[in-house]
Amino acid sequence: MEGRRVNLLDAVVLTQLLRTPESRRILQPRRSSEGVADQRPLPDPEELWNRVGAARQALGAALDAARQRAARLLRTATQRGICALPFGAAGYPARLAAIADPPPVLWYRGAAAVLDAPAVAIVGSRAGSPYAREVAFRLASDLASCGVAVASGLARGVDAAAHRGALSAGGPTIGVPGCGIDVVYPPEHGDLLRAVAAAGAVAGELAPGEPPRA
Numbered sequence: 001m002e003g004r005r006v007n008l009l010d011a012v013v014l015t016q017l018l019r020t021p022e023s024r025r026i027l028q029p030r031r032s033s034e035g036v037a038d039q040r041p042l043p044d045p046e047e048l049w050n051r052v053g054a055a056r057q058a059l060g061a062a063l064d065a066a067r068q069r070a071a072r073l074l075r076t077a078t079q080r081g082i083c084a085l086p087f088g089a090a091g092y093p094a095r096l097a098a099i100a101d102p103p104p105v106l107w108y109r110g111a112a113a114v115l116d117a118p119a120v121a122i123v124g125s126r127a128g129s130p131y132a133r134e135v136a137f138r139l140a141s142d143l144a145s146c147g148v149a150v151a152s153g154l155a156r157g158v159d160a161a162a163h164r165g166a167l168s169a170g171g172p173t174i175g176v177p178g179c180g181i182d183v184v185y186p187p188e189h190g191d192l193l194r195a196v197a198a199a200g201a202v203a204g205e206l207a208p209g210e211p212p213r214a
Helices: 008-017 021-027 045-054 061-079 112-116 130-145 158-168 187-199
Strands: 083-086 105-110 119-121 149-152 173-175 201-204
Touching: 008 045, 008 061, 008 083, 008 105, 021 061, 061 083, 105 112, 105 187, 112 201, 130 149, 130 158, 149 158, 158 173, 158 187, 173 187, 187 201
Parallel strands: 119 149, 149 173, 173 201
Antiparallel strands: 083 105, 105 201
């Protein structure tokens, strides 16, 4: 596998391997010779994939199981209208690719171009005060009316107010939930999730069906 370019299936396989502590220890050793935790950023997906090739025997059944899960995930994504971009692919957001630890796979619904558009994140408490929600709504509305995408987490409170403010101005908004992008959470935000995907995009690194993470 040395030097092989990471394709979509490879990238999804990596996300599955990195879910298990045993595979993570093999693919990304995180300690120095003195036993101190290594704080360097993770290798990029292509380097990780090369490590899969070198560690194929040690990974054993974990690699086969990860391939099967990855194939099922991609079938599920297609059935649910979800797209996936592997790191390094055309269309993978340039600013996301430039961070220290870019996701091997970005799952999304909506317009991929919005993910690379000028954007401002507005996030806050799920129990935000009426004043906080009003400020988030107005700020998001003003930004969206200028063509700036408003990114938030689709949570209750300030996040929801920011998305609704952007939608009220007819501008783009990006939802980045703490769960799979096909999971409606909180449960009352189904309409908001669909509206955000229609007006902009819902995107994230968690695979379809992943439950919420606190």
